[in-house]
Amino acid sequence: MTIDVTFRALEPADLAELEWSGGPEHLTAIAEVLPLMVADEAEYVVGELPNGHLVAAGGADLRPVPEAGVLWQLAVHPLLQGLGIGTALVAELEDRARRRGRTEARLSVEHDNPAAHRLYRRLGYREHGSAVESWPVADGRRYVTVTTVLRRPLTTRP
Ligand SMILES: CC(C)(COP(=O)(O)OP(=O)(O)OC[C@H]1O[C@@H](n2cnc3c(N)ncnc32)[C@H](O)[C@@H]1OP(=O)(O)O)[C@@H](O)C(=O)NCCC(=O)NCCS
Helix, strand or coil, X not given: CCCCCEEEECCHHHHHHCHHHCCHHHHHHHHCHHHHHHCCCEEEEEEECCCCCEEEEEEEECCCCCCEEEEEEEEXXXXXXXXXXXXXXXXXXXXXXXXXXXXXXXXXXXXXXXXXXXXXXXXXXXXXXXXXXXXXXXXXXXXXXXXXXXXXXXXXXX
């Protein structure tokens, strides 16, 4: 089955359509990307079906590593995973990072997310150490986790 998904830049009105991607804290985190886009510090896209529904979202953060785009907040609608949309999302963000002069793509994956890890390895990403990361969750708490950092050069195709 092929799914016709078009990627375009995130717009403020999209937030209401991205509830499937996470809780309120996640939506707040996505909203915080909008000023970064205006400042040319991040690329952030949504994947749209022909009927206008949003089924994918994710970004490339241009701030942390001068030569790299750091892919983050990648998400595909739970009902449409395993159909190649995540692969297309990664390719779109890699293209955008490349157009911004970045020669490398990085991302990090939690230790307990082997399916995502397998996908990124298939797309040419290789281990580049580990990191401790955290983000806000409900009740003002922070979720702390260990991630594997992966990277791949953008000068070659996987
Ligand atoms: C991780 C995530 C973004 C991947 O998106 P996806 O759309 O499921 O990814 P794809 O469909 O491109 O690839 C997933 C698997 O489906 C397979 N696949 C790809 N195209 C396919 C198709 N047309 N038909 C069936 N299976 C297909 C791929 O081979 C891949 O398998 P692999 O893991 O063995 O390589 C998505 O699963 C997700 O949102 N997960 C929850 C949030 C999350 O974990 N985010 C990542 C944090 S690092």
